[in-house]
Amino acid sequence: MVKIAFDxxxxxxxxxxxxxxAVMANNQDIEIILVGDENLxxxxxxxxxxxxxxxxxxxxxxxxxxxxxxxxxxxxxxASITVATxxxxxxxxxxxxxxxxxxxxxxxxxxxLGRIKNIKRxxxxxxYPTANGIKILLDAxxxxxxxxxxxxxxSLMASIFGISFLKMDNPTVGLLNIGxxxxxxxxxxxxxxxxxxxxxxxxxxxxxxxxxxPKGIVxxxxxxxxxxxxxxxxxxxxxxxxxxxxxxxITSKIIYKIGGLLSKGAxxxxxxxxDYTEYGGAPLxxxxxxxxxxxxxxxxxxxMNAIFAAKRAVESKFNEELIKYFEGV
Numbered sequence: 001m002v003k004i005a006f007d008x009x010x011x012x013x014x015x016x017x018x019x020x021x022a023v024m025a026n027n028q029d030i031e032i033i034l035v036g037d038e039n040l041x042x043x044x045x046x047x048x049x050x051x052x053x054x055x056x057x058x059x060x061x062x063x064x065x066x067x068x069x070x071x072x073x074x075x076x077x078x079a080s081i082t083v084a085t086x087x088x089x090x091x092x093x094x095x096x097x098x099x100x101x102x103x104x105x106x107x108x109x110x111x112x113l114g115r116i117k118n119i120k121r122x123x124x125x126x127x128y129p130t131a132n133g134i135k136i137l138l139d140a141x142x143x144x145x146x147x148x149x150x151x152x153x154x155s156l157m158a159s160i161f162g163i164s165f166l167k168m169d170n171p172t173v174g175l176l177n178i179g180x181x182x183x184x185x186x187x188x189x190x191x192x193x194x195x196x197x198x199x200x201x202x203x204x205x206x207x208x209x210x211x212x213x214p215k216g217i218v219x220x221x222x223x224x225x226x227x228x229x230x231x232x233x234x235x236x237x238x239x240x241x242x243x244x245x246x247x248x249x250i251t252s253k254i255i256y257k258i259g260g261l262l263s264k265g266a267x268x269x270x271x272x273x274x275d276y277t278e279y280g281g282a283p284l285x286x287x288x289x290x291x292x293x294x295x296x297x298x299x300x301x302x303x304m305n306a307i308f309a310a311k312r313a314v315e316s317k318f319n320e321e322l323i324k325y326f327e328g329v
Contacts (some may be wrong), residue, residue: 007020009037021306028053034057064101099219106142145224168219174206176223
């Protein structure tokens with residue numbers, strides 16, 4: 001049985017919504033360990049039946065979104081994200097998930113789990129829908145300031161993750177740039193391009209532009225965390241706006257409503273494909289343990305899917321493959 005340590009105190013919507021997500025995911029193949037204020041969580045669980053696979057580990061502190069992660073980590077040793085991550089370190093859980101502070105989760109991951117040997121910086125690998133299937137973008141915000149070696153390692157880690165977790169076959173890697181020509185971009189991206197092109201272990205496609213990301217031109221899009229986070233949130237915001245605009249227009253006239261009813265199934269499928277809540281969480285690659293990051297605004301459905309994603313991540317053994325590759329085990 002896969003054991004998931006769930007930091008339920010950090011999300012924007014409160015621990016009640018997080019507990020609801022855990023209850024929705026509760027089944028015989030997953031053991032969920034809720035980490036947070038024990039009294040609050042016990043009272044919340046009393047609202048539900050059949051909680052045999054859900055347990056609680058007390059954590060007396062919380063690292064807020066507005067706190068400086070490294071300082072808060074030192075001052076709040078009993079913070080929920082730290083306690084949850086420590087359960088993975090101690091072998092009491094197979095993965096940790098949270099929708100709290102990304103910086104706090106990354107800090108806990110680095111200092112509690114530790115980086116895989118030879119990995120310089122972790123990266124958030126977000127998998128997202130495109131016109132050509134599910135693809136990967138990284139870094140989505142863990143490492144805003146990168147050097148060429150970081151981008152090279154991100155490419156290698158994502159390739160291993162894509163093969164193990166998403167069952168990609170020899171995934172193509174594209175370097176996100178301001179143009180597709182080989183010599184486009186800043187000094188960083190020019191140097192990274194050369195490094196990626198010279199690595200025979202990578203199926204390097206070359207530079208891609210922003211318009212290529214939603215088209216799914218490549219399996220893996222690589223960029224620094226500053227750019228990646230903006231691209232990801234822009235795509236999520238744009239898809240949300242487009243879906244709302246379509247809905248408003250369809251309901252504006254009787255004839256549109258009739259057409260909308262006839263196309264209801266198609267619109268439902270499109271919404272499901274574009275809905276980030278369906279994907280739950282993104283792994284923080286480069287750690288000696290599985291740490292899955294979810295949106296701060298995640299609701300119960302999103303966290304249910306995050307739990308399922310964490311289970312699949314454990315079963316895929318992608319992290320063992322990363323350790324084997326980079327540590328030469």
